[in-house]
Amino acid sequence: MSKTVTERLERYRSDGLAQVEGWFEPESAELMASLLLHQIGLGLGGGVAEIGVHHGRSFLLLANGLAPREPAVALDVFEHQEQNADHSGKGDRGRFEENLSRWAPCVAVKIVARSSLEVTPASAREVFGRPRMFSIDGGHTAEITRHDLELAQAGIADGGIVVLDDMLNGHWLGVLTGTATYLLDHPGLVPFAISPNKLYLTDSVAAATGYATHLRSAAPDLLGKRDVEFFGTTVDVYGQGAPRHNVSGPSGPAPEVRRARAAARRARREAADVAQQLAAVQASRSWRLTAPWRKVAGRLPRS
């Protein structure tokens, strides 16, 4: 069973991701796929949910990571874009449903067309169930971010994961502000990792340690820095500074990188030689004596 989920996740990552419009980095898709499979290995159930699906780019990864009969919930304001306070993305139910039928045809999805602000922590379980992975990517204001984190905290399964989008995106600093106020006021969710555009949290220190340990062994070449201080705890940072991005091997840069660097050094040396020769000519006595003629020649019409 788990092998089928693995295959579905791989197919969506390799073929689907590039064809579905939206905002979701392949490296984060890789880490989330690994976490979804790890949860199945732990025996965790409850399905998945996302606030803010747009055309389904990240939601479809979640949907492909489900075990049989697990539920999936997608909430978006869709055509009620007047409720999209900060114009983050633009949900389109028609495109979302087309993408669902192409990339996750066997998954029964509960589609909720409303603003997350209409859901309260008390009604979160009624709307979302108790998902084991809950993605937040709806409104990007501080108020909505904090509200959505509170919904996720109230809704997730025991040991579930919350994945928050755009926490370090300089264009959407409301998300950082909302996250900061949430984390300073509520110790309810514990952050454990960051990957391109995503922050990962869970509901206990023990679960955070377990997921962090899993990711370190599942994606060592994506791990850029361990144990970075963050709101009273530490997170591992994936993507930025990762060995996978480093062109240097154990014995220095790869041959093609060495050749390119040597060619660049040669070109710089040659350019410096030419500049030096030109400066010498310009400083010479004959250059100065012929200067008036060059000035006149410059004004003459060209034949």
Ligand SMILES: C[S@@+](CC[C@H](N)C(=O)[O-])C[C@H]1O[C@@H](n2cnc3c(N)ncnc32)[C@H](O)[C@@H]1O
């Ligand atoms: C950045 S996009 C989501 C991107 C998507 N997760 C992806 O993978 O490409 C934000 C989405 O949130 C929706 N949205 C904005 N404010 C919302 C709110 N208050 N409640 C629910 N959805 C909201 C928008 O309609 C839009 O589809």
